[in-house]
Amino acid sequence: MHSPTENRDTLTKRLTDTGLRPTPQREVVFKVILEKRTHPTADEIFAMVKAQMPTISLATVYNCLETLVQNGLVRQVNFDRAPTRYCPNLHEHAHFHDEVTGEVHDIEVPVELLSQLRALLPAGYDASAIELSFRGKASPLPGHN
Amino acid sequence: MHSPTENRDTLTKRLTDTGLRPTPQREVVFKVILEKRTHPTADEIFAMVKAQMPTISLATVYNCLETLVQNGLVRQVNFDRAPTRYCPNLHEHAHFHDEVTGEVHDIEVPVELLSQLRALLPAGYDASAIELSFRGKASPLPGHN
DNA sequence: GTAGGAATTGGAATAATTCTAATTCTTAAT
DNA sequence: ATTAAGAATTAGAATTATTCCAATTCCTAC
Ligand SMILES: [Mn+2]
Ligand SMILES: [Mn+2]
Ligand SMILES: [Zn+2]
Ligand SMILES: [Zn+2]
Numbered sequence: 345m346h347s348p349t350e351n352r353d354t355l356t357k358r359l360t361d362t363g364l365r366p367t368p369q370r371e372v373v374f375k376v377i378l379e380k381r382t383h384p385t386a387d388e389i390f391a392m393v394k395a396q397m398p399t400i401s402l403a404t405v406y407n408c409l410e411t412l413v414q415n416g417l418v419r420q421v422n423f424d425r426a427p428t429r430y431c432p433n434l435h436e437h438a439h440f441h442d443e444v445t446g447e448v449h450d451i452e453v454p455v456e457l458l459s460q461l462r463a464l465l466p467a468g469y470d471a472s473a474i475e476l477s478f479r480g481k482a483s484p485l486p487g488h489n
Numbered sequence: 490m491h492s493p494t495e496n497r498d499t500l501t502k503r504l505t506d507t508g509l510r511p512t513p514q515r516e517v518v519f520k521v522i523l524e525k526r527t528h529p530t531a532d533e534i535f536a537m538v539k540a541q542m543p544t545i546s547l548a549t550v551y552n553c554l555e556t557l558v559q560n561g562l563v564r565q566v567n568f569d570r571a572p573t574r575y576c577p578n579l580h581e582h583a584h585f586h587d588e589v590t591g592e593v594h595d596i597e598v599p600v601e602l603l604s605q606l607r608a609l610l611p612a613g614y615d616a617s618a619i620e621l622s623f624r625g626k627a628s629p630l631p632g633h634n
Numbered sequence: 635g636t637a638g639g640a641a642t643t644g645g646a647a648t649a650a651t652t653c654t655a656a657t658t659c660t661t662a663a664t
Numbered sequence: 665a666t667t668a669a670g671a672a673t674t675a676g677a678a679t680t681a682t683t684c685c686a687a688t689t690c691c692t693a694c
Contacts, residue, residue: 365691367641386681401643406682408641422569425651427681440614451609460605461621464596469585471625476606480616510660512672531650546674551651553672570682572650640691647684652677659672664665 362415372397373408377418383429383439383448421448423477438476451478507560517542518553522563528574528584528593566593568622583621596623 355374359366376392377384384392390405409430412418419431423441429448431439436458438451453476461474500519504511521537522529529537535550554575557563564576568586574593576584581603583596598621606619 365640367690369642399643403644403683404642411641420569422567424565424567425573428570438609440610440616443617449614453609457605457609460602464583464598464602465585465623468630469594469623469625469627471585471623472588473624475620475622475624477620478610478614478616479618479620480614482614485613510671512659514673544674546676548652548675549673556672636694638692638694640689642689643687645685648682650680650682652679654677655675657672657674659670661670662668664667 358417362417364411364415368397369400369404370408370411372400373405374412374417377412377430378432381432383421383431385427385429387427389430421477422475423448423479436474438478440478440480440482442482443479444481447482449482451476503562507562509556509560513542514538514545514549515553515556517545518550519557519562522557522575523577526577528566528576530572530574532572534575566622567620568593568624581619583623585623585625585627587627588624589626592627594627596621 355371355378356366359370359374364370372393373389376389380392386405386409387402389409390400390402393400393405409418409420413420413430416434417432419434421429421431421439423429423439431450433450436453436455438453440449440451441447442449458474461476462471465471500516500523501511504515504519509515517538518534521534525537531550531554532547534554535545535547538545538550554563554565558565558575561579562577564579566574566576566584568574568584576595578595581598581600583598585594585596586592587594603619606621607616610616
């Protein structure tokens with residue numbers, strides 16, 4: 345388990361290690377994404393962050409998100425025509441978008457399968473990113489709740 | 490090969506077979522998507538359609554597209570934060586988005602592989618759609634142009 | 635301590651899409 | 665043929681997510 349302090353230090357360290365200035369705004373945005381692992385949208389993040397830092401602006405949230413994404417600390421996840429969501433899981437993984445609840449779940453993808461996907465591409469095609477997403481409903485299993 | 494007339498009749502038939510009124514607007518929108526297999530956006534479609542039918546409105550293009558998509562005559566394709574594109578290829582397939590040229594290419598996916606993808610989902614997860622897309626660059630092969 | 639660049643801020647601007655309410659078309663019955 | 669009723673089209677306004685802008689504030693290296 346990480347203490348809150350330890351956690352915050354780790355977080356600060358991840359920013360500085362990446363060559364980013366650990367501004368309070370970046371830290372709180374990053375923290376919120378790491379804590380709520382629910383793939384929040386920019387303005388969900390804005391709302392949560394504002395509770396801790398009432399002076400922060402939405403523009404700054406967008407700026408921080410862009411920085412975090414560009415530096416590989418956070419992943420950006422897009423669904424059909426919906427607002428962009430942000431994910432702290434850096435493993436290559438897929439997403440399941442529950443069309444009933446709106447929830448987004450991470451789906452692990454074996455590297456083995458990823459290379460099979462890459463192999464679909466004709467010669468000369470070089471993919472820098474693969475995006476795999478499922479949409480549907482996740483029924484609770486009978487006997488589980 | 491299909492003559493233009495034959496083509497137009499087929500197209501009309503596909504609309505009526507689906508239970509849709511074959512309005513001139515729907516026909517021309519559909520025709521444009523079938524001809525230009527380049528995954529055009531709504532306003533690229535609007536521009537092309539307008540040449541043949543100068544009075545059509547953008548709202549109608551959007552309405553037609555929605556109808557065609559809902560009735561399974563055309564597929565909708567979304568990339569990162571870019572405008573929605575439309576694809577007449579009804580086979581389940583993936584897309585390669587060339588980040589240099591902006592072009593979009595269809596990638597065929599064996600059903601076998603699709604079921605492996607489905608198998609990634611935990612029990613109780615039922616996917617009504619799977620989206621797979623690649624982003625990267627497609628270098629022309631040496632010796633080919 | 636200061637200068638210079640980096641980051642933040644509020645508000646305006648943009649871009650894609652959807653909504654609204656009025657008009658025009660089609661269709662199917664009379 | 666006429667007509668009523670519903671369907672589709674239209675122009676323009678509205679919405680939403682995101683980006684841009686210019687001014688201010690903040691840090692950091694000297
Ligand atoms: Mn939101
Ligand atoms: Mn466009
Ligand atoms: Zn995720
Ligand atoms: Zn396609």
